[in-house]
Amino acid sequence: MNVELQVATSSHVEDVLTLHYRYQVDSISDQDRADGFITTAFTKDHLTRLIEDENGLFIATVDGKIVAYAMAASWGFWSQWPMFEFMVKNLHDSTCLGQVINADNSYQYGPVCVDKSVRGLGVFEKVFEFALAQMSKRYPIMVTFINQINPRSFRAHTTKTSLTVIKEFGFNNNQYYKLACKTA
Numbered sequence: 001m002n003v004e005l006q007v008a009t010s011s012h013v014e015d016v017l018t019l020h021y022r023y024q025v026d027s028i029s030d031q032d033r034a035d036g037f038i039t040t041a042f043t044k045d046h047l048t049r050l051i052e053d054e055n056g057l058f059i060a061t062v063d064g065k066i067v068a069y070a071m072a073a074s075w076g077f078w079s080q081w082p083m084f085e086f087m088v089k090n091l092h093d094s095t096c097l098g099q100v101i102n103a104d105n106s107y108q109y110g111p112v113c114v115d116k117s118v119r120g121l122g123v124f125e126k127v128f129e130f131a132l133a134q135m136s137k138r139y140p141i142m143v144t145f146i147n148q149i150n151p152r153s154f155r156a157h158t159t160k161t162s163l164t165v166i167k168e169f170g171f172n173n174n175q176y177y178k179l180a181c182k183t184a
């Protein structure tokens with residue numbers, strides 16, 4: 001399988017949204033839900049801003065078809081959603097690289113999504129590492145969070161990447177792990 005990685009452009013938005021809504025909480029099939037879902041309901045405008053303002057959408061394609069995406073952006077971008085606003089307020093409760101984490105030395109990675117046709121085949125690691133390498137040019141620390149009811153995502157991120165759990169927190173009746181790693 002030949003996996004190609006690239007920074008997405010506006011021409012990719014429609015196909016990324018199609019992949020996204022296959023696994024988004026409001027539209028995912030009951031059968032797929034056990035393997036994880038994405039909460040945020042992104043629009044075309046959100047993804048266009050993510051691409052144009054943040055250069056923060058990364059995709060994997062196989063035979064020209066988008067099979068995975070990873071998002072990453074500044075806390076300023078994410079703060080339009082209350083959950084991230086909450087995270088920004090509490091960034092300083094943890095450290096990474098011996099530094100207190102803040103909105104300047106870190107960015108937020110995620111969500112990530114791999115189509116079920118290619119799960120377990122290394123696409124996750126590839127899109128993760130690609131996104132990390134791109135963002136390492138801008139930030140020393142990556143921060144992310146994982147819902148505790150998503151064990152597949154937790155296992156993938158804690159065994160196949162250098163992320164480690166730095167905190168646990170609750171928001172809106174959900175429990176989350178907060179994770180971080182250095183980018184370079």
Ligand SMILES: CC(C)(COP(=O)(O)OP(=O)(O)OC[C@H]1O[C@@H](n2cnc3c(N)ncnc32)[C@H](O)[C@@H]1OP(=O)(O)O)[C@@H](O)C(=O)NCCC(=O)NCCS
Nearest residue numbers: 023035036037111112113114119120124151152153155156
């Ligand atoms: C989360 C996701 C990106 C991971 O990519 P992936 O290709 O499925 O990851 P992998 O299969 O390589 O790794 C998952 C690991 O979890 C294990 N796993 C699967 N179901 C599990 C479960 N219910 N509990 C614990 N571990 C589980 C797998 O066996 C695998 O471990 P192994 O390789 O050691 O056997 C992908 O499943 C996905 O897109 N899910 C839907 C959207 C989502 O949840 N995104 C993340 C939240 S934003």
